[in-house]
Amino acid sequence: TQTVSQSDAHVTVFEGDSVELRCNYSYGGSIYLSWYIQHHGHGLQFLLKYYSGNPVVQGVNGFEAEFSKSDSSFHLRKASVHWSDSAVYFCAVRESGGSNAKLTFGKGTKLSVKS
Amino acid sequence: DPKIIQKPKYLVAVTGSEKILICEQYLGHNAMYWYRQSAKKPLEFMFSYSYQKLMDNQTASSRFQPQSSKKNHLDLQITALKPDDSATYFCASSRRDSNYAEQFFGPGTRLTVL
Numbered sequence: 210t211q212t213v214s215q216s217d218a219h220v221t222v223f224e225g226d227s228v229e230l231r232c233n234y235s236y237g238g239s240i241y242l243s244w245y246i247q248h249h250g251h252g253l254q255f256l257l258k259y260y261s262g263n264p265v266v267q268g269v270n271g272f273e274a275e276f277s278k279s280d281s282s283f284h285l286r287k288a289s290v291h292w293s294d295s296a297v298y299f300c301a302v303r304e305s306g307g308s309n310a311k312l313t314f315g316k317g318t319k320l321s322v323k324s
Numbered sequence: 325d326p327k328i329i330q331k332p333k334y335l336v337a338v339t340g341s342e343k344i345l346i347c348e349q350y351l352g353h354n355a356m357y358w359y360r361q362s363a364k365k366p367l368e369f370m371f372s373y374s375y376q377k378l379m380d381n382q383t384a385s386s387r388f389q390p391q392s393s394k395k396n397h398l399d400l401q402i403t404a405l406k407p408d409d410s411a412t413y414f415c416a417s418s419r420r421d422s423n424y425a426e427q428f429f430g431p432g433t434r435l436t437v438l
Contacts, residue, residue: 241425252328252414252429253367260425299367303425310355310418311380312427314367 211236213302215315223323224292230285230318232300239305242283244274247297247317256298259283260305270294295322327351328430330415335435337405344391345400345433347415355379355418356398357427358390362411373398374420405437 214233222228234242243258257268264276274285283300300315331346349356358370372379376392389401402409415430 243425245429252431253416253427255426255428258425301425310357310372310374310427311369311382312357312359312425313369316366 213315215318217318219319221321225289227288228290230298232283241303243301244285245299290322292322292324330430330433337437341405342403347398349396349417353417353419357416358400359414360411407437410437
C-alpha cells in the first residue's frame with residue numbers, strides 16, 4: 210500500500226522558534242514530493258517540491274525541506290516562524306511518469322504559532 | 325485578481341437534488357483537477373483532466389461527473405446528493421511542464437447536504 214504519513218496532527222511553537230514538520234512516505238517507484246500550506250478557510254498553496262538532485266529544496270517564505278531516501282522522509286523546516294505561519298501543512302506525493310497527475314496527500318499537520 | 329474562481333463559495337442542498345460546482349482558471353494551465361476535503365477524510369483526489377480530456381478518475385460513484393466546456397473550465401456535476409457528500413470541493417490546475425506536481429488550488433466550494 211502506498212501511503213503518505215504525517216505523524217504530528219498538531220504542533221505548537223512560539224514566534225521566532227524553529228520548527229520541523231514531518232512527512233514519511235511509502236512508495237515503490239520514482240515520485241515527486243511536495244508541501245502545501247492551507248490557511249483557515251482558504252485553498253492550498255504550493256510551498257516547494259522535490260524530484261531529484263540536491264536533497265534540500267528551498268521554498269517560499271523561508272521554508273525548506275529535506276529528502277531522505279534511506280528514511281523515506283521529506284520533512285519541512287523553518288528556522289524562525291512568524292505568527293502568520295499558523296496554518297495546516299500538507300505533504301503530497303505524485304508518482305512520476307505517465308499522465309497520472311494525482312496528488313496523494315497526508316492528513317496534514319496543524320501548526321500553531323504563539324506570540 | 326483571483327486566478328482560480330470557484331462558484332459558489334457556499335452551497336446548501338437537499339438530499340436527492342443535483343448541483344453543479346463551477347471552476348474557471350486564468351493561469352493558462354492545461355491540466356485541471358477536483359479534490360474533496362471533509363472532516364472524515366483527508367484531502368482526496370477525484371478527477372484530473374488535460375486538454376479537456378479525462379486523465380484519471382478516482383471517484384467510485386458515477387454521481388460525480390466533471391464537465392469541461394472550455395479549456396479553462398472544469399465544472400463538477402453531482403447528482404442524487406447524499407449527506408455524505410458534504411465536504412469542501414477544491415478545483416486545482418497545473419502546467420504539464422511542472423510535471424503536475426505543482427498544483428494551484430482555488431478557494432473551494434463548501435457543500436452541505438441536508
